[in-house]
Amino acid sequence: MGDAPRDQLGVGMVGYSFMGAAHSQAWRTAPRFFDLPLRVGMRVVAGRSADGVRAAADRLGWEDSTTDWRTLLDRDDVDLVDVCTPGNTHAEIAVAALDAGKHVLCEKPLANTVAEAEQMAAAAERAAERGVLAMVGFTYRRVPAIQLARQLVAEGRIGEVRHVRAQYLQDWLTDPSAPLSWRLDKDKAGSGALGDIGAHVVDLAQFVTGQSLTGVSGLLETFVHERPVAASSSGLSGQAGEGTGPVTVDDAALFFGRLSGGGLASFEATRFATGRKNAIRIEINGSRGSLAFDFEDMNVLHFFDDGEDSHTAGFRRIVVTEPDHPYIAAWWPPGHGLGYEHGFTHQVVDLVEDLAAARPPRPSFADGLAVQRVLDAVERSWQQGSSWVDLP
């Protein structure tokens, strides 16, 4: 370990469900595997239920708990607010925290609407002038194989990008008796598969290629319109309660677009891909080669080099666990592999290093706004008979 860091980074987290647990793991683990320039203090977690948030503080490793997130803004021992709540609260919490001089890490998608995302991006710009910084949590960028893919594209190893084919396939809603949760409520989540998981593949396509979408056309579908009311309000598949209620978001999104470099991109985001649990798949076809990744085999990147002798040409399976691969040196020997939680830990590492260097973190709120504009364009396209919608 390097010299123990002198300066503290006090963290306050809002929300303690699935994302709260993943972020807590990252705040706990990052300082133990990486030499961070700031000493992380897990000060306080905020949540609506006093008993629930107190139990979460004990279980997840937070020094304190509160039912009023606003108290985080007045605490001198909190330097950063980590927003792990449903999308309808992101703007209110993040803008208040930034205006109070707290750094912010906000879960994806940045917001539920472009208007909210614009508010957040403007607050982040104002705050940056005072050295207060913000990041949006697209953690799949922090998977070593994705970082390697971006490096290979940037080095020109696959030539001009002709196609990006990106899918995020889950199946936790194929059972019509799976109960309602906040992710199925437009007022809470903003959209369904489109924003929850479509946001990830839009960000990945733009991150790996270094390009942006210039226009899209899409369609949305809801397969199951009515579901049992959940006994508990959160979670991906809680227990059913009494009665039923409406699903007010999409179950699946299918859309395509054009990339700023002239290539074509196609996207699929669904919670009805029976048998696919968390399959984030991206394939980039270039003029000199291709790359392919599947999160369900997340330590591997497939690479096809069109310059190879046809005798031996073929997709090679790169096991991305060598010490010179991104992030790997801090972990295990080659071949031992990483998991879902490591993307969150790498997110904390990159964020803390950016904060210590007073460097604007990426993805920024402006990056999050760009993704929000794509999601909004897909929805508008769908409302206009899947017509083409240009993006700024």
Ligand code: SOE
């Ligand atoms: C549910 O679809 C979900 O929890 C997403 O909201 C997360 O962003 C993703 O990492 C896992 O699946």
